[in-house]
Amino acid sequence: MMPFFREDFGNAASRTHAFGWRAEEAVENARRETAELIGASAREIVFTSGATESNNLAILGSVRRALAHAGSHSKHIHVITSSIEHHAVLDPFETLRKSGVEVTFLKPNATGRVEASQVHKALTDRTALVSIMAAHNEIGTIYPIAEIGALCHEKGVLFHTDAAQAVGKIPLDVRKSQIDLLSLSGHKIYGPKGVGALYVARRKPHIRLEPLVYGGGHERGLRSGTVNVPGVVGLGASCRIAAQEMEEESFRLLRLRDRLHEGITERLDGVHLNGDPDRRLPGNLNLSFENVPGESLLVSLKGLAVSSGSACTSQVPEASYVLRRIGVAERLAHSSLRFGLGRYTIGEDVDRAIGELVTTVKELRKLQKSSAISTSERPDLQDSQVYNRQK
């Protein structure tokens, strides 16, 4: 990326001089590297600012185009997604729902899976788009996208998948899985932030998208605006490295993840796994701890960079909507932790994490017990007040 920050300032769209050519060559090289990771061809890659924008372009872009063509029948368009998608998918669908489009939010099972049979049942002859993620960001669950892709293909319905978590982590092939639209993100695969891509299948009949951003007609008119050359070069490089390392790396992560899981459950009772035990991203572990106040847990783990499943956007942390929607009890949803293992995680880190976590949970449980005794002595004090005091 560095030469394109410091020396090569060319605009990839400037075809009239050498500076532009060098930038264009670098961008087209990155386009090929990005395409190769998912089994696409370079012409099918549209660079964006990340998976959020890619999701918005795929969902709003395809449905708005369908709406424009349906004219007065616009109210009759139907789309399908699941209730635990990332907000970058849920919110565009919510916007469409408010404007009169019929949206089916499929309910996943207790491990967070959405089955192809559910999609099958929900399809109608008015369905224009199905969007199901390839792997889940909070609980790591992997979805049967090849089955869903085959189903959509058979019915002539567009299939979009948010693959921000799956790309570069598990094998993915847009042709084999019959995917029409796929979102990916640079910073989820060790690339730069603020850059990503949307794969748009070149097929007949053509997939038509209404752009979100109008202007100079860059990226086949789907995403106007000067391309972020250093960012795109970084995305391409991260795709190339991910393709080289994925197989070995996923095996290594799987072993580390199991070591972390076993290390915790061997030393602690009352630990629940959230998500699917088998069909799961190798670097993801999401656990709930009984009898531990969630907020205390997160703040006590000083040496660990973990998150609760939830997005703590406000001062009052809310339990993860994902865990609640797959039926995890409110209390357990509050005391959940999401561990992410990655390229720079080594066995030593895992052992240190186990040590700190086990000590912390045991201490918090001891505290919880002693405050429980004080409640039974003070029947006027409700459980929730004890909980608040501990916060």
Ligand SMILES: *Cc1c(COP(=O)(O)O)cnc(C)c1O
């Ligand atoms: C991170 C993530 C996004 C958002 O990606 P950005 O590139 O940060 O916009 C969308 N979906 C999933 C599943 C993600 O994990």
